[in-house]
Each structure stands twice: as structure tokens, then as C-alpha cells.
Amino acid sequence: MSQKFIGLIGIFVFLFIAWLCSSNKKSVNFRTILTAFSLELVIGTIIFLLPRSRDVLLAFSNFFSKVIESAREGVVFVFGSLGAANSEQGFILIFQSLTFIIIFASLCSLLYYLRVLPFIIVTIAKFVKKFFGISAVEAICSASNMFVGIESFTSIRPYFKTLTRSQLFLIFTVFMSTIASSMLALYVSLLNDKIPTIAGHLVGATVLSIPNAIMIAKIMEPETETPEENEMKIEVPESAKTFTGSIVNGAMDGGKMIMGIVVLLVAVIGILGIFNLCLSYFTDITIAKCLGFIFKPVAFLMGVAPQDTSMVGEFLGTRLIMTEVPSYVGLSEAIKAGTISTHSAIIASYALCGFTSIESLSIAVGGAVALAPEKTGLITSICYKSLLAATLATIITGTIAGLFHIG
Numbered sequence: 001m002s003q004k005f006i007g008l009i010g011i012f013v014f015l016f017i018a019w020l021c022s023s024n025k026k027s028v029n030f031r032t033i034l035t036a037f038s039l040e041l042v043i044g045t046i047i048f049l050l051p052r053s054r055d056v057l058l059a060f061s062n063f064f065s066k067v068i069e070s071a072r073e074g075v076v077f078v079f080g081s082l083g084a085a086n087s088e089q090g091f092i093l094i095f096q097s098l099t100f101i102i103i104f105a106s107l108c109s110l111l112y113y114l115r116v117l118p119f120i121i122v123t124i125a126k127f128v129k130k131f132f133g134i135s136a137v138e139a140i141c142s143a144s145n146m147f148v149g150i151e152s153f154t155s156i157r158p159y160f161k162t163l164t165r166s167q168l169f170l171i172f173t174v175f176m177s178t179i180a181s182s183m184l185a186l187y188v189s190l191l192n193d194k195i196p197t198i199a200g201h202l203v204g205a206t207v208l209s210i211p212n213a214i215m216i217a218k219i220m221e222p223e224t225e226t227p228e229e230n231e232m233k234i235e236v237p238e239s240a241k242t243f244t245g246s247i248v249n250g251a252m253d254g255g256k257m258i259m260g261i262v263v264l265l266v267a268v269i270g271i272l273g274i275f276n277l278c279l280s281y282f283t284d285i286t287i288a289k290c291l292g293f294i295f296k297p298v299a300f301l302m303g304v305a306p307q308d309t310s311m312v313g314e315f316l317g318t319r320l321i322m323t324e325v326p327s328y329v330g331l332s333e334a335i336k337a338g339t340i341s342t343h344s345a346i347i348a349s350y351a352l353c354g355f356t357s358i359e360s361l362s363i364a365v366g367g368a369v370a371l372a373p374e375k376t377g378l379i380t381s382i383c384y385k386s387l388l389a390a391t392l393a394t395i396i397t398g399t400i401a402g403l404f405h406i407g
Contacts, residue, residue, distance in 0.1 A: 003343070007303025007399045014301070014392050014399070018219040021388065027222040032132055036215035039131070040208055040400055047204040048404035057200030064199035065192050068185055071103045093329065094262060097189045101261075102254035104182035108148060109250025112240035117147055121155070122232055132214055134170070135227045137163065140234060141171045142210050149180035149355065153367045155234045160371040162228045168375070169221035169382050169389070170214060172364055176390035177213035177354045177397075178206045179324070182254060187328050191349065194335040195342075198349065205353035205397055212393040212400075220389050221382065261325060264359055268322045291317025302351065302395060303402035308344035315348055320391070323357045346405045351398025356390045 015033075022028060047053060075083035075095065082095040111117040121143045129139035137159045144152035152175060153160070163171070179187070184202055191198040239249035276286045292314030299312040311334060315327040331348050334340040340348070355363075361383055368379050 003303040003305060004403050006301060007402045010301030010303065010399050011396055014396050015216075015219070018216050018389065018392055021220050021385065022222065023220065024222050024224055027224050028219055029133070029222060032134070032218045033215050035132055036211040039211045040396075043204070043208050043211075044400050044404040047201070047208075048401075048406065054197060057197040057204075060203070061188070061192065061197050061199035064185075064188055068100060068189055068192075071100060071185075074103060075099045093325075094258070097186050098258050098261060100185040100189060101182045101258050102251050104185045105254030105257065106247050106250035108181055109237075109240050109246040109253070110243075112237065113243055113246035118234045121147065121234060126232060128210070128214075129232070132211070134214065134218075135167060136229070136232045137227075138167055138170050138214075140232065142174045142214060144234070145174050145178040145180075146206055146210065147181050149175070149183070153364075153371060154237050157371055159228070160368070161374065163372070163375070164223065164225040164227050165378060165382065166218070166221045166223040166225070167227055168368070168378065169386055170217035172361075172368070172382065172386035173217040173389040173393065174210060174213040175364055176356050176360050176387060177209040177393040179353055179355060182257070186325070187349075187353075190328050190332045191335070194332060195345065195349065201346065201349060201401075202353055205350040205401070208350070208397045208400060209354060209393055212396050213390065216389045216393045216396070217386075220385065261323070264323065265325065268359075269326070272322075288314050288318060291320070298395060302347055302399045304344045304347055305341050308340050311340055312344055312348045312351075315352060316395070319352055319357055321358055323359050324352050324354065327352050343402065343405060347398045347402040350401035351394050353397065354390060354394040356387065356394050358387070361387045 079095050081087050082089060082092060124143040125139040128142050129136055137156050141152050141156055144155050187202055188199045240246040272287050279285060292310045295313030295316040296309045299309040304312045315330055319327040335345050365379055365383050369376050
């Protein structure tokens with residue numbers, strides 16, 4: 001049976017799972033679902049099938065690579081040869097990839113100050129609101145997540161206390177289904193040598209995941225209340241109110257993000273190592289292999305080549321408990337070693353492109369509770385369900401990539 005046909009079946013299976021988990025099946029707005037799915041097909045066609053689309057992706061990826069290499073000057077100045085692209089010490093994650101988060105977080109903050117990002121986000125949000133028939137708050141937060149991470153919550157700070165259950169669920173789902181532009185630089189630096197068009201593909205993955213997240217969120221938590229009508233505007237963070245302040249505060253935020261990632265990876269991978277040691281006394285199975293076994297059927301339904309399903313399943317499971325960073329590192333190593341097919345690698349790169357992990361969920365819950373402490377009960381009641389929704393959204397994104405990818 002064709003892997004593309006299996007992927008097509010998989011999409012309906014994933015949508016059916018979302019429908020089974022719906023809080024109110026009778027209130028599901030099928031117009032929103034059909035609109036989102038139609039847009040996904042259009043985006044998939046543009047990315048993979050339009051004449052010269054590969055040339056466009058390659059041109060964008062080459063430009064992004066030049067930006068990264070230009071930004072590397074700051075890394076090399078501070079860390080010397082440790083931060084060089086082809087360091088004699090070999091690949092060291094924190095020096096050769098993670099440091100780009102500081103630079104791109106600072107750049108995004110500067111673009112906020114210059115009102116470039118707010119203009120782009122509001123323009124996209126107007127289209128999203130009209131096209132999907134969702135509220136202004138949901139549209140702004142969805143559009144913001146194409147560029148920033150948890151900061152998207154602060155862009156709707158004035159309206160957070162009035163959000164309905166459905167709105168809050170969508171905001172959580174979209175946040176965990178996408179990646180911030182600062183993290184995009186990290187993954188491009190990991191995969192660019194292996195997949196020359198990866199920057200364009202990862203941007204495409206984020207764009208694809210937004211309608212997916214909206215679709216899944218509105219299936220699992222359809223709107224049953226009357227949302228307030230809000231203005232289509234963004235609150236610029238205090239940290240981006242001055243030119244110098246935007247650069248400094250953005251860099252500091254990026255530094256905090258790196259520290260959080262490093263501390264988390266050391267702790268979680270270390271604990272998993274201890275668990276694996278305990279398991280080794282009874283069996284040869286590791287935690288990673290267990291996760292691969294659990295997600296193997298999911299990878300199969302995504303249209304991944306049969307010989308790659310265990311590996312891709314392991315990447316998906318690892319992301320859930322350890323963030324997407326080690327999964328992308330593993331994908332990079334698998335491509336370099338030639339142990340995964342190009343088709344499966346493309347599917348995996350799209351499916352992994354999201355903050356779909358327990359750690360990201362904790363960040364979302366913490367940020368939301370800080371903005372609206374009176375909604376703590378509601379936030380905690382939907383958080384794990386939204387993680388499932390985001391997982392389904394990114395999985396469908398990977399599946400669609402597999403349907404359209406040729407070669």
C-alpha cells in the first residue's frame with residue numbers, strides 16, 4: 001500500500017481522535033474545519049508542487065544561512081573556535097547552535113520596537129480572523145506565534161481575563177503547535193547541511209501548523225459561549241519600548257531561554273540515563289525504545305517509510321518529554337549517518353516543528369496563570385488536553401508534508 005495513501009487515511013484517523021475528545025460534538029463548526037483543511041492543501045501545494053517552489057525554498061534557506069553565518073561573528077568573538085561552524089572540537093550544541101537564540105530573540109525584540117512585527121502580525125491576524133471566523137484575540141495570538149513564543153500571550157494581555165474556555169484552549173494549542181523564530185535559527189543550524197531547503201520547510205511547517213491547530217482546537221473545544229469583541233491591536237511589551245532597551249532585553253530573554261533549555265536537557269537526559277540504568281538490570285529496552293514503540297503506529301499512519309517508523313516514533317516520543325531539541329539533534333545525526341530516508345526525514349522535520357512537550361506546557365500554564373490568576377482552575381483543566389491537541393496538529397502537519405513531498 002502506498003505510503004501517501006496511508007498518510008491520507010492517517011489524517012482522518014487523527015481528526016477522528018480529535019472528534020472523540022471533543023467536549024461538545026454537536027457544536028463543532030464544520031465550516032472552520034473545512035476552511036482550515038482547504039488552506040492546508042493550498043499551502044502544501046505552494047510549498048511542494050508549484051513550479052520553481054524548490055528554487056524559492058532553496059533561495060530563502062541560502063539567505064537564512066547567510067544571516068546565521070553573519071550572526072556567528074558574535075558567537076566566535078566570545079567563544080572563539082568553540083563557536084565556529086567547523087570547530088576542531090566537533091559539534092557542541094550550546095556553542096554552535098543554542099547561542100543563536102540570543103541573537104534572534106534580540107532581533108525580534110528590536111523589530112517589535114520598530115513596529116515592524118506588530119504591523120505584520122496584525123495584517124496576518126486580519127486574514128486569519130476573516131478566513132476562519134474566529135475572534136480577534138485568537139487571530140492575533142495565532143499570527144504572533146509565527147514569530148514569537150510565549151511572548152504571544154503578552155500581546156493580548158488586556159483581554160486575557162475575559163477569554164472563554166474555547167479561546168484559551170485555542171491559544172494554548174497554537175502556542176504548542178508552532179516554534180518561535182529564535183528557535184528556527186537553532187534547527188536550521190542543525191539541519192541545513194543535510195537538507196539545503198530546511199529553512200523554507202520549517203517556515204512552511206509553522207504556517208501549516210496554524211490552520212491545523214485552529215482546526216483541532218475547534219473540534220476538541222468548540223465555542224459554546226459568547227466571546228467579547230476586541231480591537232485588532234497588539235500591546236507592545238515594556239521591554240521593547242526603546243531602541244537600546246529592545247536589543248538588551250531581547251538578548252537577556254534569549255539568554256534566559258538558553259539557560260532554561262540547557263538546565264532542562266541536563267536534568268531530563270540525566271534522569272532518563274538513571275532510569276535506563278535501572279531498566280538494564282531487567283531488560284535491554286530503554287525509555288527511548290519504549291517511546292518509539294508507543295509512537296510507531298502514529299509514524300506509520302503519517303506515511304513514514306516502514307523501516308523508519310521506530311526511529312520517527314522515538315523522535316516524537318522524545319519531544320513529548322524532553323522538548324524538540326534532542327529530537328532534532330537525533331534527526332540531524334540520522335540524516336548524516338544515512339539511517340533515515342529523505343522522505344521520512346522531511347515528514348519528521350515538519351512533525352517535530354512545535355513546542356509540543358510537557359516542559360512547554362508548563363511554561364504556557366505559568367505564563368497564563370501570571371496574566372489571569374483568577375482563571376487558574378480553567379487553565380489547569382484544559383492544559384493536558386491542549387497538549388494532545390497540539391500533538392495531533394503537528395502530526396497532521398508532518399502527514400500533509402508527506403502527502404505532497406516528491407522524491
